[in-house]
Amino acid sequence: MNTHMHADHVTGSGKLKELLPGCRSLISKASGAQADVHVADSELVEFGRHKLECRATPGHTNGCLTYVCKEQGMAFTGDTLLIRGCGRTDFQEGSPTALFESVHTKIFSLPDEFKLYPAHDYKGLTETTVGEEKKFNARLTKPLKEFVDIMDNLNLPYPKLIDKAVPANRVCGLQF
Numbered sequence: 632m633n634t635h636m637h638a639d640h641v642t643g644s645g646k647l648k649e650l651l652p653g654c655r656s657l658i659s660k661a662s663g664a665q666a667d668v669h670v671a672d673s674e675l676v677e678f679g680r681h682k683l684e685c686r687a688t689p690g691h692t693n694g695c696l697t698y699v700c701k702e703q704g705m706a707f708t709g710d711t712l713l714i715r716g717c718g719r720t721d722f723q724e725g726s727p728t729a730l731f732e733s734v735h736t737k738i739f740s741l742p743d744e745f746k747l748y749p750a751h752d753y754k755g756l757t758e759t760t761v762g763e764e765k766k767f768n769a770r771l772t773k774p775l776k777e778f779v780d781i782m783d784n785l786n787l788p789y790p791k792l793i794d795k796a797v798p799a800n801r802v803c804g805l806q807f
């Protein structure tokens with residue numbers, strides 16, 4: 632299950648499909664990437680005893696999804712919400728306004744005790760909670776205007792693999 636079409640690394644979906652016959656890859660319809668299964672906002676994905684709700688959380692890319700597991704009180708936020716931060720919004724149809732709206736309506740609306748697992752952390756942390764991020768997120772605790780200003784002035788270098796990763800991830804990570 633891909634949270635979005637990554638720009639910094641190549642998805643393992645294609646490789647997993649080669650290794651595990653019957654394995655199916657999944658990504659949002661809005662990502663524009665190939666996969667066996669395409670999902671959209673509020674669709675449920677069921678496997679074994681697990682049920683994940685797909686929540687469209689555009690902003691970092693327009694195809695970003697957050698996967699919510701209500702029974703276990705957790706969500707996988709991809710690059711939409713990072714621990715004390717969030718995904719950049721300066722390429723792949725990124726939009727700070729959309730990201731702000733996504734987080735406030737689709738992630739901060741979950742109960743405070745829900746555990747959050749983002750796709751990255753650049754300091755070695757692996758887990759946070761909705762309550763912690765509502766209090767301590769350095770970007771998303773700001774009002775919209777200030778948030779947009781922060782995001783428009785991050786001045787981050789492009790991910791080193793972007794020119795390889797995006798085309799490869801459009802086709803399940805197999806041609807690069």
Ligand SMILES: N[C@@H](CCC(=O)N[C@@H](CSS)C(=O)NCC(=O)O)C(=O)O
Pocket residue numbers: 637638639710716717718719720751787788789790791792
């Ligand atoms: N050093 C990395 C790229 C770092 C980066 O741009 N991270 C992205 C998520 S992956 S597209 C991001 O959104 N960062 C937000 C931030 O505030 O750092 C590389 O070259 O691969």
